[in-house]
Amino acid sequence: MAPRSPAATADPDLALLEPEKLVEAYRLMVLARALDERMWILQRQGKVPFVITGQGQEAAQVGAALALRAGHDIVLPYYRDIALVLALGMSPRELMLSAFARAADPNSGGRQMPNHFSSRRLRILTGSSPVGTQIPHAAGAALASRLRGEDSVVLVSFGEGASSEGDFHEGVNFAAIHRLPVVFFCENNGWAISVPSRRQMNVEGVARRAAGYGIAGVAVDGQDLLAVYRAVAEAAERGRGGEGPTIVEALTYRFVPHSSDDDDRIYRSADEMAEMRRRDPIPAFRERLEAAGLWDEAKEERLRQEVAATVDDAADHAERSPQPDPATVMQHVFASSGRDGHPWRSSA
Numbered sequence: 001m002a003p004r005s006p007a008a009t010a011d012p013d014l015a016l017l018e019p020e021k022l023v024e025a026y027r028l029m030v031l032a033r034a035l036d037e038r039m040w041i042l043q044r045q046g047k048v049p050f051v052i053t054g055q056g057q058e059a060a061q062v063g064a065a066l067a068l069r070a071g072h073d074i075v076l077p078y079y080r081d082i083a084l085v086l087a088l089g090m091s092p093r094e095l096m097l098s099a100f101a102r103a104a105d106p107n108s109g110g111r112q113m114p115n116h117f118s119s120r121r122l123r124i125l126t127g128s129s130p131v132g133t134q135i136p137h138a139a140g141a142a143l144a145s146r147l148r149g150e151d152s153v154v155l156v157s158f159g160e161g162a163s164s165e166g167d168f169h170e171g172v173n174f175a176a177i178h179r180l181p182v183v184f185f186c187e188n189n190g191w192a193i194s195v196p197s198r199r200q201m202n203v204e205g206v207a208r209r210a211a212g213y214g215i216a217g218v219a220v221d222g223q224d225l226l227a228v229y230r231a232v233a234e235a236a237e238r239g240r241g242g243e244g245p246t247i248v249e250a251l252t253y254r255f256v257p258h259s260s261d262d263d264d265r266i267y268r269s270a271d272e273m274a275e276m277r278r279r280d281p282i283p284a285f286r287e288r289l290e291a292a293g294l295w296d297e298a299k300e301e302r303l304r305q306e307v308a309a310t311v312d313d314a315a316d317h318a319e320r321s322p323q324p325d326p327a328t329v330m331q332h333v334f335a336s337s338g339r340d341g342h343p344w345r346s347s348a
């Protein structure tokens with residue numbers, strides 16, 4: 001049977017993206033999940049020091065990334081955004097080099113925390129670990145981009161916990177006043193480590209906060225890749241059109257503990273976890289592709305094999321790759337005065 005046109009199915013949102021893009025979006029989610037799962041295994045094996053990942057949030061991340069022009073728009077991701085940076089064009093090898101903190105890690109030569117992504121090529125800016133600091137950075141990047149005469153949009157992502165930080169207020173307020181083209185992309189996964197979102201804000205959600213800044217705010221089902229794609233594409237369009245920033249809140253869920261140092265059984269119930277697992281965005285998207293005639297069991301089998309080989313390659317490559325030279329441990333930590341190697345001594 002010839003594949004049905006997605007637009008002709010009972011799922012009109014599938015027409016938002018070309019069929020090949022829909023399939024690619026699914027591949028990216030499956031790949032991100034597999035890399036993420038392997039990172040946890042490597043941590044438990046003692047091969048990588050620490051992991052902090054985004055299982056459960058893949059649809060939100062890939063949906064957002066596909067609404068951007070990779071390498072043209074500027075992105076300030078946060079630590080859960082494995083799927084987002086993969087969808088922008090970072091490679092599995094690059095992500096594993098970061099997890100293993102190897103010298104060839106593109107984020108920092110093995111000196112940054114894992115998953116503090118960056119890529120000059122893709123205009124991905126690395127962040128600091130204090131929660132929310134990337135938010136004012138994004139407003140600054142958008143202002144700089146405007147001054148350079150670019151038409152880039154800036155997307156900054158963060159959790160709902162970060163939206164309670166002062167940095168959030170400062171960044172959003174500044175971007176709103178100057179009508180900067182920023183998409184404030186909140187991946188609200190319900191928990192900030194052990195703090196539930198109802199203890200995070202006295203309004204229904206992060207998008208509601210937009211009213212206080214006089215900007216657009218929209219909440220979407222973050223487990224629905226196409227709903228997120230549409231919301232971010234519209235926000236980017238508003239930004240490019242001079243209408244200023246938007247808060248897009250993707251309602252999602254984190255399937256894994258906060259990090260490899262966390263035990264989430266202490267603060268959330270097995271029932272809640274099981275219930276949310278039923279809303280796993282990956283099988284849900286597969287079903288939509290199958291219903292549209294774009295996917296089947298044979299394609300799934302091929303994809304699973306291809307992804308397993310890619311993950312093996314990335315992990316093996318990173319494991320074999322050299323450690324940073326200990327002599328470079330202070331590099332990029334202090335600016336050099338060029339005099340005596342002690343930058344805080346400015347003696348003449």
Ligand SMILES: Cc1ncc(C[n+]2csc(CCOP(=O)(O)OP(=O)(O)O)c2C)c(N)n1
Binds near residue numbers: 158162192
């Ligand atoms: C300023 C600051 N406070 C606390 C921490 C410790 N910390 C790291 S991540 C995190 C939770 C952030 O939650 P949220 O912003 O909702 O993102 P999520 O991790 O849930 O995706 C906390 C409290 C930190 N890194 N920085």
